[in-house]
Amino acid sequence: METCLSTELPKYIEVRRIKYLNKMVEQDHRDIKRVTKYTLGFNSFEAVEATISGIELHRMIKKRQMK
Numbered sequence: 001m002e003t004c005l006s007t008e009l010p011k012y013i014e015v016r017r018i019k020y021l022n023k024m025v026e027q028d029h030r031d032i033k034r035v036t037k038y039t040l041g042f043n044s045f046e047a048v049e050a051t052i053s054g055i056e057l058h059r060m061i062k063k064r065q066m067k
Helices: 002-006 019-039 045-062
Strands: none
């Protein structure tokens, strides 16, 4: 852990060690895994890409993150 933090980061990246933010990311990832586990049978990458982008768009609309 210390080796990745000791490297010099660009100025716009801020390393935060706040536990609840990590939990929020994990909860988001859990929902995405739940939705995408049914899409493993696609034959082409284009179909997967379109489906996942639609799922992400739906989640952003649900969270009111659209601009």
